[in-house]
Amino acid sequence: MRVEIISIGDELLIGQTINTNASWMGEQLAQIGADIQFCTVVRDNIQEMLHAFDTAMNRVDVVLVTGGLGPTKDDITKKVLCDFFDTELVRNEDVLKHVESFFALRNRPMLDVNKLQADVPAISEVLYNEHGTAPGMWIEREGKVMVSMPGVPYEMKSIMSSSVLERLSSSFSLTSLYYKTIQTQGIGESYIANRMEDLEDEIEGNGMYLAYLPSPGSVRLRISSEKKKDKIDLIDDLTRRISERFEKYVFGYGTDTLQEVVGELLKKKGRTVSTVESCTGGAVAASLVSVAGSSLYYLGSIVSYSNDIKINLVDVEKNTIESHGVVSREVVEEMALNGREKMSTDYCVSLSGIAGPDGGSESKPIGTVWIAVAGPKRVLSKKFQFEQTRDRNIRRSVLTALNLLRCELMEINIEKS
Amino acid sequence: MRVEIISIGDELLIGQTINTNASWMGEQLAQIGADIQFCTVVRDNIQEMLHAFDTAMNRVDVVLVTGGLGPTKDDITKKVLCDFFDTELVRNEDVLKHVESFFALRNRPMLDVNKLQADVPAISEVLYNEHGTAPGMWIEREGKVMVSMPGVPYEMKSIMSSSVLERLSSSFSLTSLYYKTIQTQGIGESYIANRMEDLEDEIEGNGMYLAYLPSPGSVRLRISSEKKKDKIDLIDDLTRRISERFEKYVFGYGTDTLQEVVGELLKKKGRTVSTVESCTGGAVAASLVSVAGSSLYYLGSIVSYSNDIKINLVDVEKNTIESHGVVSREVVEEMALNGREKMSTDYCVSLSGIAGPDGGSESKPIGTVWIAVAGPKRVLSKKFQFEQTRDRNIRRSVLTALNLLRCELMEINIEKS
Numbered sequence: 001m002r003v004e005i006i007s008i009g010d011e012l013l014i015g016q017t018i019n020t021n022a023s024w025m026g027e028q029l030a031q032i033g034a035d036i037q038f039c040t041v042v043r044d045n046i047q048e049m050l051h052a053f054d055t056a057m058n059r060v061d062v063v064l065v066t067g068g069l070g071p072t073k074d075d076i077t078k079k080v081l082c083d084f085f086d087t088e089l090v091r092n093e094d095v096l097k098h099v100e101s102f103f104a105l106r107n108r109p110m111l112d113v114n115k116l117q118a119d120v121p122a123i124s125e126v127l128y129n130e131h132g133t134a135p136g137m138w139i140e141r142e143g144k145v146m147v148s149m150p151g152v153p154y155e156m157k158s159i160m161s162s163s164v165l166e167r168l169s170s171s172f173s174l175t176s177l178y179y180k181t182i183q184t185q186g187i188g189e190s191y192i193a194n195r196m197e198d199l200e201d202e203i204e205g206n207g208m209y210l211a212y213l214p215s216p217g218s219v220r221l222r223i224s225s226e227k228k229k230d231k232i233d234l235i236d237d238l239t240r241r242i243s244e245r246f247e248k249y250v251f252g253y254g255t256d257t258l259q260e261v262v263g264e265l266l267k268k269k270g271r272t273v274s275t276v277e278s279c280t281g282g283a284v285a286a287s288l289v290s291v292a293g294s295s296l297y298y299l300g301s302i303v304s305y306s307n308d309i310k311i312n313l314v315d316v317e318k319n320t321i322e323s324h325g326v327v328s329r330e331v332v333e334e335m336a337l338n339g340r341e342k343m344s345t346d347y348c349v350s351l352s353g354i355a356g357p358d359g360g361s362e363s364k365p366i367g368t369v370w371i372a373v374a375g376p377k378r379v380l381s382k383k384f385q386f387e388q389t390r391d392r393n394i395r396r397s398v399l400t401a402l403n404l405l406r407c408e409l410m411e412i413n414i415e416k417s
Numbered sequence: 418m419r420v421e422i423i424s425i426g427d428e429l430l431i432g433q434t435i436n437t438n439a440s441w442m443g444e445q446l447a448q449i450g451a452d453i454q455f456c457t458v459v460r461d462n463i464q465e466m467l468h469a470f471d472t473a474m475n476r477v478d479v480v481l482v483t484g485g486l487g488p489t490k491d492d493i494t495k496k497v498l499c500d501f502f503d504t505e506l507v508r509n510e511d512v513l514k515h516v517e518s519f520f521a522l523r524n525r526p527m528l529d530v531n532k533l534q535a536d537v538p539a540i541s542e543v544l545y546n547e548h549g550t551a552p553g554m555w556i557e558r559e560g561k562v563m564v565s566m567p568g569v570p571y572e573m574k575s576i577m578s579s580s581v582l583e584r585l586s587s588s589f590s591l592t593s594l595y596y597k598t599i600q601t602q603g604i605g606e607s608y609i610a611n612r613m614e615d616l617e618d619e620i621e622g623n624g625m626y627l628a629y630l631p632s633p634g635s636v637r638l639r640i641s642s643e644k645k646k647d648k649i650d651l652i653d654d655l656t657r658r659i660s661e662r663f664e665k666y667v668f669g670y671g672t673d674t675l676q677e678v679v680g681e682l683l684k685k686k687g688r689t690v691s692t693v694e695s696c697t698g699g700a701v702a703a704s705l706v707s708v709a710g711s712s713l714y715y716l717g718s719i720v721s722y723s724n725d726i727k728i729n730l731v732d733v734e735k736n737t738i739e740s741h742g743v744v745s746r747e748v749v750e751e752m753a754l755n756g757r758e759k760m761s762t763d764y765c766v767s768l769s770g771i772a773g774p775d776g777g778s779e780s781k782p783i784g785t786v787w788i789a790v791a792g793p794k795r796v797l798s799k800k801f802q803f804e805q806t807r808d809r810n811i812r813r814s815v816l817t818a819l820n821l822l823r824c825e826l827m828e829i830n831i832e833k834s
Contacts, residue, residue, distance in 0.1 A: 281706025
């Protein structure tokens with residue numbers, strides 16, 4: 001099943017919106033074994049959309065279109081679908097009822113323009129949109145399929161999950177691909193590559209494929225091949241060997257996030273955690289809380305951004321700050337130890353650093369970050385030198401702090417290379 | 418100047434990486450008046466890449482390629498460029514020196530594989546990469562240009578900013594487009610449209626274009642037209658009128674973020690802020706701190722996720738929680754008032770709500786969030802009913818809290834429609 005994703009909207013081309021829909025769809029489609037060959041972004045322009053539809057319907061089996069179904073005047077996808085398939089809009093009574101109940105349920109007035117959401121191309125089959133008023137539309141022609149969905153991410157996702165993916169799986173024969181993704185934190189891609197040349201050769205020698213996918217503070221490794229018994233076994237075995245070789249850095253697999261992995265560990269061990277943050281401004285806490293059910297192990301935080309709050313709320317000794325500077329081993333250790341006690345948690349993670357763009361000095365340049373983890377047995381603290389930009393420093397600080405906590409929870413010796 | 422962006426990497430097609438590069442590039446290119454016609458994503462496959470290069474060089478004037486320049490074996494862009502332009506790789510001594518000093522400066526060992534970064538197609542002109550080891554490459558053929566850049570976002574951005582954008586501006590004649598983007602928070606797109614039908618007609622009647630760009634918790638309006646004096650004046654005037662009509666909701670323009678706008682207001686008024694957060698877990702604080710220079714007005718936060726921490730660190734009365742429930746006007750008001758006092762700030766923003774997926778009840782379903790803002794004159798509190806999903810509830814809570822703080826700082830009566 002060859003697939004093309006067409007994303008409509010000049011806001012995507014001129015960068016006002018990031019195309020997260022295409023990546024989510026790609027991920028889901030890859031999981032059912034679809035062969036995603038192209039992704040094209042076009043503007044809200046009748047001629048360019050018609051051209052993109054035509055090109056796609058000629059070169060692949062399934063075309064998934066998102067965008068242009070909103071209630072406002074700039075949304076033209078339904079008109080273009082009618083032109084392309086030579087059909088017309090008809091009002092669908094089921095959709096109309098859904099739209100009406102959608103507004104009634106939320107105690108919001110229904111506007112005339114919202115009724116237009118119930119008009120769909122006559123030849124299309126309507127796909128129920130649980131979370132919004134614009135229905136999805138499934139259209140078949142000469143054995144090929146075009147599906148049109150709203151561009152609002154959670155509406156598209158709900159339609160894909162409930163109506164599109166399974167139906168595609170059962171309608172087409174799928175090439176099967178097997179892959180494992182290994183998630184690492186705290187090591188660059190060339191260092192990983194350098195330490196696994198033997199495994200790279202083994203992967204290549206067996207006709208399999210290795211990709212390095214770097215993002216700020218983490219690198220994912222993806223090993224893939226055809227879905228055959230011997231290859232699957234070898235990929236699983238390689239995954240295990242890589243994880244052992246890089247145990248300090250490998251925190252998970254697939255779409256695991258560090259905050260989920262840490263959360264699972266805390267739950268499994270019956271431990272609780274708090275944070276005392278300075279340069280990250282609560283971002284470590286927010287990351288932990290982003291996981292559903294985090295109230296089982298996360299209790300709270302103090303963001304001591306100003307020195308007064310470090311002193312008054314966290315009881316860091318004024319003298320420690322004056323003697324060692326606020327970005328120092330001594331200060332983060334006091335923050336972690338006092339936070340652990342004040343919030344009565346088993347672990348407390350603390351950070352103090354220079355996120356930039358101001359505040360750097362010769363001895364403590366921008367990107368200098370001290371992180372401590374206080375636990376039942378010890379307080380561990382470590383100095384890091386990150387980057388020049390504020391958002392990257394904050395992001396890398398969060399990931400590094402979570403990975404240090406993971407290593408402490410798993411009793412991995414982080415001093416070991 | 419017609420432009421096509423080609424993003425290379427099957428990680429983009431199968432959704433392991435979101436294509437943020439294409440949107441950033443689109444944004445920058447739109448600002449210099451380029452006509453971004455296509456964005457194509459292709460896999461790391463020699464034949465498919467050659468095909469994409471060929472198609473693009475035939476249909477546009479400038480092709481910007483990102484990805485596939487890393488030091489690992491899966492990176493093949495330079496080989497494909499050599500095939501396409503019928504040339505070969507040569508070692509560039511300047512790049513080699515840069516790569517060597519890059520590692521020396523960071524006290525990291527240089528690996529043999531890193532030296533390959535200095536090999537570039539003989540016909541290319543090298544573009545300096547301040548932040549990494551893979552240089553950009555500028556290639557001209559028959560009046561058209563292809564630029565190849567690394568896929569690592571901040572490396573690509575630095576090459577675009579320092580070497581590509583200005584050179585494109587001076588080499589091509591540009592169609593000029595003028596647009597204004599208005600940022601709103603707290604009102605849905607159909608409600609905005611319903612309350613500005615007259616303005617929509619005026620925009621359309623003057624041959625201009627209006628787009629609604631919704632994202633969770635906010636909607637951007639973009640008015641655009643050709644860059645001509647009378648149109649520019651009208652767009653500026655419409656922007657002003659829309660802002661007045663929706664003053665409670667319009668927080669900024671262009672790429673303004675709420676945290677930046679709130680930060681500017683606090684600075685201008687010489688006021689400070691703190692937060693006491695429950696359901697958002699520090700995300701409001703992290704949002705404020707994401708802005709450079711926020712230490713001028715943001716002092717700190719308490720994330721009182723557990724009731725114990727609400728009682729022990731924030732001094733919320735146990736009795737208040739027992740009588741009214743933890744998600745209530747009374748509790749958020751105590752959180753804001755006590756937080757303001759404890760952290761000695763002019764304002765304190767507090768939140769308590771049910772982010773989900775658990776914890777909802779008939780009277781307080783998932784998405785119920787109370788937000789309070791305590792200031793020098795009063796404490797304002799308001800109840801909101803957001804969504805079903807945790808990440809959206811947190812995101813909307815953060816934006817809504819920041820917008821409430823903005824309205825309080827500007828003394829906008831939020832009860833007015």
